[in-house]
Amino acid sequence: MLCHACYADPATMPECTVCGGDGRATRMPLCEDPWNEVVPGLWQGGHDVRSQRGSACVVRDEFDLVISLVARQGYGPSEGVEHRVLRIADAVVDAAVGSRIQELGAEIAAAVRDDRRVLVRCSGGLNRSGLVSAVALTHLGHPRDEAVALVRAARGAWALTNPMFVAHLGTLA
Numbered sequence: 001m002l003c004h005a006c007y008a009d010p011a012t013m014p015e016c017t018v019c020g021g022d023g024r025a026t027r028m029p030l031c032e033d034p035w036n037e038v039v040p041g042l043w044q045g046g047h048d049v050r051s052q053r054g055s056a057c058v059v060r061d062e063f064d065l066v067i068s069l070v071a072r073q074g075y076g077p078s079e080g081v082e083h084r085v086l087r088i089a090d091a092v093v094d095a096a097v098g099s100r101i102q103e104l105g106a107e108i109a110a111a112v113r114d115d116r117r118v119l120v121r122c123s124g125g126l127n128r129s130g131l132v133s134a135v136a137l138t139h140l141g142h143p144r145d146e147a148v149a150l151v152r153a154a155r156g157a158w159a160l161t162n163p164m165f166v167a168h169l170g171t172l173a
């Protein structure tokens, strides 16, 4: 996992006091919120939060389209809400996964443009959902660096600290 302060950026990593200059982190805290709005119409979230209530992450009818990158029973959404489950591993993004998330990103962007409320969620709501949200943002016209910054602004500094996902996003046009 990447340091959430310098993201192993060669320009700032040597002076980073959070990671001591090696650009790495060994643990990642959970988010406070089940989901956060990244740009109007697009939310990113997870199934696990630092919450007192076990039901905090259960989705009802808050969204029109829910994309789940992990499958877990009992977390909604309610009947009638469009729900797509596409399992993605917290691992290297190969060509097959890369093309699947491009399709998904395009579909999410189209839904957002149609004024539908979209939630992209994974476990902690940081990396897998961040990857797909960032790809969707590029389909909405945001440059890739801005897409990454928007995801981190919404979900916190620990979002997109999977170095393989960051590397993949860096290859996007």
Ligand SMILES: [Zn+2]
Pocket (backbone or CB within 6 Å): 003, 004, 005, 006, 007, 008, 013, 016, 017, 018, 019, 020, 021, 022, 023, 024
């Ligand atoms: Zn650092």
